[in-house]
Amino acid sequence: MSNTKVDLELDLKGLACPMPVVKVSKGIKEIEVGQVLKAVTTDKGSLTDFPAWAETSGNEILDTQEGDGVFEFYIKRTG
Template sequence: MTDRTLDARGLNCPLPILRTKKALKEIAVGETLEVLATDPGSMADFAAFARQTGDELVSAEELDGHFRYVLRRNS
């Protein structure tokens, strides 16, 4: 269970990351954000995003033609 969901399916780089950055600012530290995306490059993008921001990439998986990421806001 996550605290919020962001549907970024159909968006191409860099829009899923930009919208994720904005959504993370809108949740409290310690809460989680689920992101749904279809951009094939998003797997590498979200891993790099988490390393750069210090937020935790809790999970990353491919499901039925889209990707699902769960991030925890750490700062």
């Protein structure tokens, strides 16, 4: 996913639930439909919360990367 063009990156490390979802919800509205948002979190809950949020909001998670307690989400605005 390092080749994916990222239009907006949000550093959400250290933030606890519900803030990562709240920030991603705001961030996705700042980009155009078809563009990609990258969100970086350290909250394990985001692994199941982000997919649930994506389904609710009608956006698409293209890829999720995990390593060293950090989670990277590539989210395409489709909704």
